[in-house]
Amino acid sequence: MKRLTTLIVSALSVALILSACGSKGTSSSSNGGNIQLMWWGTQDRTNMTTKVIKQFEKANKEIKVTPQFTGWDGYWSKLSTQTGGGNIPDVIQMDKQYLRNYVKRGTLMDLSKTNIDLSVYDKSSLNTGKVDGKLYAIPTGVNALALFYDPSMLKKAGVSIDPNKPMSWDEYASLAETITKKLPNTYGTQNFAGSIDDLELYARSKGEEFFSEDAKSLKISKSTLTDWFNYWLKLQDEGATPPAEYTASLTDGDIEKSPIVKKDAPFGMFWSNQFGTMEQLANRKLKLALPPGGNENKPYFLKPSMYWSIAKKTKSKKASEKLVSYLLNSKDAVKVMGTDRGVSINSSVREAQQNNANDTDKEVISYVNNVTKLAGSALPVDPTSANNIIDLLTTTAQEVLFKKVTPEKATDQFFTKATSLLKKG
Amino acid sequence: MKRRPKPIKLLVIHVIMIILSIIIIYPILWMLFASFKPMTEIFSSASLLPKHWTLEHYTAGWQGVGGYTFTTFFRNSLILSVLVVIGSLFISTLTGFAFARLKFKLRSLLFMFMLMTMMLPMQITLIPQYIIFHKLGWVNTFLPLVVPSFVGVSITPFFIFLMVQFVRGLPKELDEAATIDGCNTLQLFLRIILPLSKPALITVSIFAFYWTWDDFFSQLIYLNNPDKFTVSTGLNMFLDNSGNSQWGDLFAMSILSILPVIILFLFLQKHFVKGIATTGMKG
Amino acid sequence: MMRAMRQSLAAYGFLFPWLIGLLVLTLGSFMFSIYLAFTNYDLISSPTWAGVSNFKSLFSDHLFYTSLKVTLLYVVVSVPLRLIFSLLVAALLNQEIAGIGIYRVIFYIPSLIGTSVGVAIMWQNIFSRNGLFNLILQSIGMAHPPAWVSDPQYAIYVLVLLSIWQFGSEMIIFLAGLKQIPDSLYEAAAIDGANRLNQFFHVTLPMLTPMIFFNLVMGTINAFMVFTQGFVITHGGPINSTMFYVLYLYKQGFEYFHMGYAAAMSIVLLVIVGVFAGFLFLTSKFWVHYEGEEGGK
Structure with a gap:
């Protein structure tokens, strides 16, 4: 077995020697930086999100956001391959079914220890992003x-x-x-x-x-x-x-x-x-x-429709926090996104969503409002x-x-x- | 001396072909017509033909994602596929010729190993390869998708094996004649074997082109930014797990996506002609 | 001796690019995959040594056997059918008549369309409860045809049919092979008084054996690797009746985060496919005829 291991190591090291440089240098100045934002979604969501990113970059000149997106099919294979390959994106759209897997392997950041203001969110819904008492993900909205x-x-x-x-x-x-x-x-x-x-x-x-x-x-x-x-x-x-x-x-x-x-x-x-x-x-x-x-x-x-999470390994912590807050709370972002990522758990954003919505969406929002009142404990x-x-x-x-x-x-x-x-x- | 069938036989052949064509092509008609139906009609109506014809899926679908239209995706797929075709022709002829015609140490062992690499699912070898390409700084470029085809990895073992089978079928007297004429191995390869392998080379080109065009998983893994997206990663953006998929757009772009391959095939299949040697030489 | 050395040297010259790929990419990832089979590896954190425990749990995994059975059935049914069908169509298409190019394209289109989600939906539509296929069956008097694609008994055969429908690549390889057969052989056979059927069996088939062999070997390997059909059309169901081996392997690796287990599965697959392919290679001595080698007259 040892010989086999040696063989593997030598084969892989050939590749390493050939590599001129490792990962691309990311500037890690305290506020700015280049952040990778990864999400899944259809054409509509992607176009809206791209627009929001442009707005965000305009408001935060020192930050550059590189979008990475795929459809749902393949998103998790891609994310896990990238994570395993040492190339995890900074801000990640997360799902309930996968969250604990990423938390357990220590890849996500505890968001309660960041500058993100958590007081604006509905407590019970926020709990759906907690694993073992720590907050690793903030719901983008609920269904x-x-x-x-x-x-x-x-x-x-x-x-x-x-x-x-x-x-x-x-x-x-x-x-x-x-x-x-x-x-x-x-x-x-x-x-x-x-x-x-x-x-x-x-x-x-x-x-x-x-x-x-x-x-x-x-x-x-x-x-x-x-x-x-x-x-x-x-x-x-x-x-x-x-x-x-x-x-x-x-x-x-x-x-x-x-x-x-x-x-x-x-x-x-x-x-x-x-x-x-x-x-x-x-x-x-x-x-x-x-x-x-x-x-x-x-x-x-x-149910949280999806979450935002930040990678523990991120080199641009502050910039990532800013981006997540912007995606969740900015009125400009809501205007573009509507309820695409669910009905917000920030009540003032939810109001804005309601005002922008068409008739069908209004029906949905008022239904979710109704369930919010009736709901028992979060899952x-x-x-x-x-x-x-x-x-x-x-x-x-x-x-x-x-x-x-x-x-x-x-x-x-x-x-x-x-x-x-x-x-x- | 061409074998041309008699008129009655000709008619019979055409009738068989046409019936077979209809059966084979029918399922695609469903998708074709669905791409002209408004979203409200695709799944709720049972009729094959649209009640209201619309081109909206073609215009909306073409808009693409993240500010890049399908023009970009088609261009990227085209570049990738052509490069892989070149790589596949390069590696399969060189390696195929060596395995088929030359004697060397470890020949059977190496050949066996090449076949074995095709027996491991790519889902498994993907991770180590990703690590290598990531260390090389090649992620989010076309390199991890193109370079493997030049060095006989990914889909190319198939082509190498195909060339081996093809070259082994070419008469060996040719080699002997060429050697007597003073050809060295390289000249034998370039002047005799390559020109005779035309049908096989066309086959390799068609497959390499189409398989790259259709490949989804590795393009998904290695290409991150929308300016590098290909047709197959672009098509993936119409689908959603929550059911909010854009079916019409998906069908419309799927139909468009097979057109380049059909055109290429239509063009290349004409060149399925007999090699020089096989038409006359032997008897 | 000298000549042999020279040829060996020349061979390695031709093989040079391929050897680079072998050493840098193939060997490394191949060995690494084998190594993973002996680890606990969840894709995200580093693998830890686990000995043979993956193999142990594999052999007590009910679904492992199910997926193996499903895949073997698929291989045994689809490979020969596809081979025969593509050979017949290729022979038909190897004529010089007007419009032959159009037919070739039409027959190839199903293979060009791949197994995308679009194809999945249309295929589900045709073979669903009240799909086109059942409408035809009902019109010829079958009162209660099954719901094919969502019936655990028949779902696998719908996927087999799909694979036969996409017979284009074999067809093209056969077409290329047919072009390699010298006309002179047919002429000689005609002089000997052979009719078309005789010619097919005594000239076409033997001359085509290298390509038949190729399609048989590759068809078998690819059928063992079948994944997409089960993934997009049936999701492995109903009741795991289309849970192909590689589909299960993919689920274990990427959906259940048991990549070490999936790697162990791939080693077992490698052995099984290796045995099948090895067997085909052994028999090839008896029936594959290489014009370029001994036996060619």
Whole structure:
């Protein structure tokens, strides 16, 4: 083994010798500097962000911002390759599913020890950027789970709902059953058995959580998970949700294929920021309502749409702080960005967002305002194995819906695997 | 002596070809027509043809990102692809000829090792290569994408193996004749083998061009700034995890992105002609 | 002796650029990848030595076996079908008739369009529950066709079909190979009284064996490396029925941050593909015919 190691070292050192110079010199004067800002997003977000950067550079002549952006596909491969390769960007757009991984490996800076003014943000939402009590990420904004519905389809079925008064899960199920009976070739609701967000809501409505606070174990009880699988399986058997093959084609994020788009169902549960796109895709007027859950246990929650983080290794700490503050709080930035990165957790910025918004966005903002009032405790940051567990839940739910295993057995399987993944960390 | 089919046979061939063409091309029509549909129609309507035709996806999509339009992305992809074609032709002919025709120590071992490098997924070798290129200061330039093709790394082992197979199929009497005429190895390579390898060289060019044009992962990893973006990294910007993807723009630009490759192929495939030696020499 | 030395020297001259790449890039990253397989490596912090623990957990990983099975099925079904189809089409396209160039382009377009997200969506559309394919099946009397791409039983075959649809690169290699066959051989065969079918089996096929061999070896290697189809079209599902080996490896490495584990997977893959390729090379002695070497008349 030693010889092999020597071989590797020598092969790599050939490359090192060949290299004329290492990383490019970055000026590290106290205030100025050249900072790399990395984000994912579509054409729109990127163009808006580029504009904001130009404004920022104009206001801070000593700072130069180099943008790096990609679509969501590939963003995490690129970021981890760069980080592993010793080339981490200074300011990073972060996601809930990945935050803890980057924190655990000591790559991010504790933002409570910086000059960023944290007093302007909503406390509870700010907590969603904390890992082990330290703040590593500030939410750019929040989204809330919402029940999207097609009012005209409900009217046709002769039913109605009150968007501000949450249903219980049982009420939702019977509503779905009624619609299936009343309307030909229509399902009551999309099947959400495999969605971790909806399951989280379900668990919270029973006074539970999905993950424990320290992210080292599952907090949801076995019986709740079994109930959850049974809930959707029963609806599927009754024809109130699409059949398993239909549901299996709707993997996470592919909202363009949702039954509500195709007029196959009047209901779907999605994130509030997807509302505008959903209306466009469906090509008709939709509405937002509180998802099922009842309100005794305060199940509703806000999810950070994304965060800003700063690399621990940054050579331009002050400049990075300035940029993050600007992106989060500047009125000029809000004017350009609108709610693209979510509904702000800074109340004065949120007001500005509301004033600039078009009708659809106004609907979304007022919905998020409503959930903010109702929300219970914030969700802890995802465990490091979150990606793995989400995939596991998707697969397990598919096995239940395709009737390869019973809900009880599926629950046991899921618990064994998830527990061991969480333990490993 | 060309073998020309009789008229009835000709008709049969055409009929088979046309039916096959329709089946093969049909899936692409879906994308083509979707690129002319307004966003509200793409997923909500089941009909193949748009109800309302629009060019908005072509004009909006072309605007690109971060102040750089698809003009820049096409130019970058073109530069990259052409450079990789040159690199691939260079390395595959030299190395392929050596492996196919020359005897040397370690030949089988080296050849085996070259094949083995193709059996490791690039997702694994990416990290060490990134470290090397980062140390060289090459990240955010075209160098990590071009230089490997000149020294037989990344996609080029495929081409080297292809050349080996092709050259091994060329009659060996040619070499002997050339040696008798006083050609040295380099002259044999340049005067005899290269001209006879035209079909293989065209094949290598088409593949090297297209694979670079279509490559996403390494371009994503190595190119940071929008002025260096290529078509495939540009296309990636239309997609979003939260579902707010710009489908129409994506389809429109995807359609445009295959045009240069089609044109190149249309132009190059004409040169699929027989080498000089194979038409007459043997018998 | 002298001549052999001279030729060896000349060979290394020709190989010089390739050897540089080998020493600087390939060997280094190849060895490094092997080293990673014996470490805990999360991509972000430095690797730490882990002995053979990655391999141990690999062999008790249920999904590892599933992904291996899925990939083997894909290799065994798609490689021969693609080979036969591309060979037949290439033979058809190797005629000198008007408009042949257009056909060649049309047949090549599917391969040019790649496996982007756009292709994924259109492919999902055609093979979905009420997609075009099922409309055709229903019109010829099949009452309840399956939902192909989202049915765990059939999803893999949709991906196989996609790979056959993209048969263009093999087709082109065969076209190039066909151009290498001297007309004189056909003439000789015609004089001997062989009809077209006989000519195909006794002239075309044997002369094409180097290219068949190439496509077989590369097709096998590439089929083992299949990733994108599973990644963009089915995301490995439903119920992991399209969880290709490299897709699982990618997930472990880049999504679950177990790069050491992924490296161990890649070593196992290397051995498996190596065995397959080695086997093909061994058999090649018996059926591959090189005009330039012994046996060419």
